[in-house]
Amino acid sequence: MDMEVQFRLLLFYQIALQAIDCWTTYQLAGYYGWEGELNLIVKSFISASVYHMIALKLFVVIPALWAYTWLWDSGDEYYDWRHDWALYIMFSFNCFATGLIVHNMIMYFLYIYIA
Secondary structure, three states: OOHHHHHHHHHHHHHHHHHHHHHHHHHHHHHHOHHHOOOOOOHHHHOOOHHHHHHHHHHHHHHHHHHHHHHHHHOHHHOOOHHHHHHHHHHHHHHHHHHHHHHHHHHHHHHHHHO
16 A cells, blocks of 8 residues: 555544544543543643533644644655654554543443443
8 A cells, every 4th residue: 555545544543533532531521520531731621511622632633633744745755764654653653542442432331331
C-alpha cells in the first residue's frame, strides 16, 4: 500500500478514535462520575458539558492534524525516512488509543448488561 494512502487512513482512524473517546468518556462519567478523570488540567472544563469536551477535542486535534498534513505534503519532494517514522508513530498512538477505548467500551457494556 502506498504511504500516502496509509497516512490518510491513519488520519481518518485517529479522527474516529477521538469521536469514540468523547462518547465513551461521557458514558462512563455518567455512571462512575468524573473522579476517574486523570487529566486535572481540563477536568473541570470538560465535566461541565459534552460540548466543552467536543470543543476541546476540535481545538487540539484539528490544528495538530492540519500541521501534520501540511508537513507531510510539503516534504514529498525531498523524501527521506521521516515519513516512515511518522507512520510508525501515528500507528503506535492509534493502537494505544484503541486499547484504552476498547477497555472503556467493555466497562460501559458490562455496566449496561450487568447492572
